Amino acid sequence: MADFPTTARAVIIGGGIVGCSTAYHLVRLGWRDVVLLEKAKLTSGSTFHAAGLVGQLRSNANITQLLKHSVELYQRLEAETGQATGWKANGGLRLACNAERMIEISRQATTAHSFGLEMHLLTPTEAGELWPLMDISDLHGAAFLPTDGQASPADITQALAKGARQEGALIIEDCTVTGVLVEHGRAVGVTTEHGKIAAEVVVNCAGQWAREFGRLAGVNVPLVSVQHQYMVSEPIEGVTRDLPTLRDPDRLTYFKEEVGGLVMGGYEPNPKPWAEAGIPPGFNFSLLDPDFDHFEQLMAQALIRVPALEHAGVKELINGPESFTPDGNFILGAAPELRGFFVGAGFNAYGIAAGGGAGKALAEWIVGGQPPMDLWPVDISRFGRPHQSTEWVRSRTLELYAKHYTMAWPHEEHASARPERVSPLYAVLRGQGACFGEKLGWERPNWFAAEGQEPRDIYSYGRQNWFSAVGEEHRAVRERAGLFDQSSFAKFLLVGANAAAALDWICANDVNKPVGSLTYTQMLNRKGGIQCDLTVARLAENRFYIVTGTGFATHDFAWIARSIPAGLDATLVDVTSGTAVLSLMGPRSRDILAAATPDDVTNAAFPFATWRAITIGGAPVQALRITYVGELGWELHVPSEHALSVYRRLWAAGAPHGLANAGYRAIESLRLEKGYRAWGSDIGPDHTPLEAGLAWAVKLRKNLDFQGREALLAQQARPLGKRLACFTLDDPGVVLLGRETLYRDGERVGWLTSAGCGHTVAKNIGYGYVRRADGVDDEYLKAGSYELEVAGKRVPCAFRRDPLYDPKMERVKA
């Protein structure tokens, strides 16, 4: 190829909808020299055989925004490019066949309202009027999203490609990318069957090949291929062009109109993986053999819903493989392992719906050097060690596929690929009735069953079976003491002559304090958004110990490592596995610790926000005096091999004081009362410490520069457009779960970012940002009268200015 490019600003691998959308948006953001390489023809991966339903609602506001962007784009793309797209805004209908599902869709409608998306609840008759061919005899109700729609996947993709070419992108088909050029930990180009291309940025949009392709660069893309089938019927009388798309989760199926007939597919409980030994070469514009026997279970359900299908001929049964992920969310963003390498893959059979918005977000991430908004649910750095294993990824992914249409219960845990990562206390805590949850492969006690109670979650939309057990643990921590196994915390060491200088820049709080100090701090992005929320202990002059949440191990490590200013001597090491953590919390914790250690743990010798090296039995322990539950307490960081003996000694010392085991659900209830923020829900890259009420933890008044400072100073000079606030609701019959819509004086101002029950204050507690373009201050917050929309119903709630429990921190700092 004589005119084959040798350099590019960005090379995109993959000519499916996601690659084409990324190219389209990159050139629209002004990037030139964008090259897209496709090993066969555009759309020849999964895109050409998609059914084309475009739904928008997700459980996260920003991901819903992305899908809304897809719809806005698809509406105008044909006019913009002259290429037909098959876009039709015929709306989307979702059915409920039982009372619990009705609650689920009512809560989804509330979530939609929170995120500014129109969604109406309908009676069975109203649903039947929109979809006359369906049997409504088993319906409890339905929900309708008028702005959902459907598109022709191949046409949409060709339109995006055309739009990209119109602005200068170069799209080359029949060109396999064979490798990634890496220099000094950075992707600097690709090798292809036609030659090398040097590039500033490499973007992996290789669909179900993305895992294999990522491996070429040492980047983990946790997805696997799963077979997905739908049938296309001959025309059916009564199927009109404006028929909304239909999702019937209780019957595991979906429908859409296609040339006067119906497309019908679904999610079977026994999915079939594909290409376990690798995707065969040349698999483009290819389908798998239809599996009528396997599809029969879905057909049986569909016939009950749409009896007219019985007499309609089946034109074809499509069996196409698609990439699915272990949490059902797609994979986007900057690879934590390699600079200059981005990923957009793993679209779980909603890549047509997501493609427009995901391509936009990825392009903005590439151009801006940081995500355009908080994209944590889809961020590639949400994964960790278990996701290296394809076996682990496959078994969890198949479970998630099978659950696609099952009830998404509050607090639901998954069963597959467990147990995998266990703390040294796992067996002992199991013996004591622990009911475990899983995070990043780690088994963590969620709650402890009482004598005679089975340690098993029983899900519902009401109070679940563990509620009173968690109440007991909560009270034990408030009144006596509780012991939590938090060994799954991610722990890093930052070492080197310039470690302090590096943290001066990276941390929003001042962690450059004497050896022995312990500091709670955020790390901010350039916009002042909270990128990490963690604690830093100064172990020695040139040695810092950093502790962060289990789920943030990959993300926070990458953020810190990449934020170390060039030229500084500071090395970050992950030491998670070597250290177990026992958190001893509660008013009796000092008595218990004093009985277990010969060291001085009085307030004078061991004040709040310090750490000390102590011993418990034969174990060297780093004791960190800190709390996330609002009580006097210590995190005891113990070499893993000593964890069991330390646990036993604490347990023995605690017996006279009523020490109790406690789990993560009690932590949640305790921290809600105390007003501690949770990263990923209350705080994140979209929220600054000023908006989140965390200005007290920022060194703005000290004349020290740090990442994000400029943005905070600028924000300080103007009214805040949003503020995190606490609300309570007394009615014990209402269960708050988060995402409930918040109204101030009748006007929608936000939604709850986290919520639950505070067992000491005996109230439902919710946190949420109150938004107002003209600014939100204390007066504005206090003057409002508030309501929450919960599952479609408005209930009054009260604004609370101070933490509900121990606002002056007297119990913590005693």
Ligand SMILES: Cc1cc2nc3c(=O)[nH]c(=O)nc-3n(C[C@H](O)[C@H](O)[C@H](O)COP(=O)(O)OP(=O)(O)OC[C@H]3O[C@@H](n4cnc5c(N)ncnc54)[C@H](O)[C@@H]3O)c2cc1C
């Ligand atoms: C049966 C079925 C029904 C579906 N229905 C829907 C639906 O109704 N709604 C919806 O939103 N989604 C649906 N989907 C999902 C949708 O099809 C996918 O999510 C989407 O097409 C993924 O697009 P992509 O660009 O990520 O991947 P792909 O379309 O697979 O594109 C990846 C491309 O990368 C190329 N490539 C790979 N490796 C290399 C390399 N080394 N060098 C160069 N090129 C390379 C491949 O050839 C391929 O063309 C469905 C999927 C299936 C299987």
